[in-house]
Amino acid sequence: MKDSGSIHKNVQDMCDCYATTDPLKEMSTIKDEPDARSAALKWAALAALHGVGSNAEQITISRSEDGRITVSAEYRPAELPSPGKDVGHEIFETFRQMTHIEADKGKTALALGIRDSSIDLEVKVKKKNGREKIKIAFPKR
Template sequence: MRESSSLHQKVQEMCDCYATNDPLKEMSRLQHQPDVDEAAIKWIALAILHGLNNNAEEISLEKTKSGSVRVVAEYRKTELPPPDNDIGDRIVAVLRDIIHVDSSQGESTLAFGFRNNSMELRLKTREEAGGRKITIGFP
């Protein structure tokens, strides 16, 4: 896996690139994209943009034991377009790598900036019942 600081930087750059686009529309276009690494980074950036644009409290991605992926944004319990399974796996791996989590549970604050904005995002990860969950908390 690549150095986590460069993954962090790529996510920020992707936010900058897609800041004026509709994040949900762009997320729905990621289904079955062949470059899983690029799709995961783009999906994370779009999820962050969606959360910021819509004043979300948090966005969670859950990968169940059966392999399905579910994404929920908490501001009014709305499901977002989920990535396919391979991209979902890679999203979890990228976020865990960015916050340096090697165990089944972890939590970290991530300094995040793009364009003229800067903020701290809360990232949490946990594994339970054979599934994994990553949550991005917004200020």
């Protein structure tokens, strides 16, 4: 098992790095990045930044049986850019490692530092019949 503490720190560092960018614009190009592992960390940071900046209730990333990845946000019905299969697979691995959820179903809090403050996210993981979902819930404002 890889050190999840460093993964968490890497995501927080990327939150700092991309805090002044347009997260949706950055998310739309992530599937073209050559390193799926670092792209997954970047995606996690961008999803957090987008959720906070857009007052999202939650962001959900889903993987179908055939590996197709879809992403949606609940603040208004919208589909966000897909990170593609390779990066999508790594996103699922990244969140499982950061949260230590290894079972098919689980829920935990995830504190994420962004610049000089922090946010407490609720991460839910669910896997059933070859499909998998991760829901990132943002605090109510």
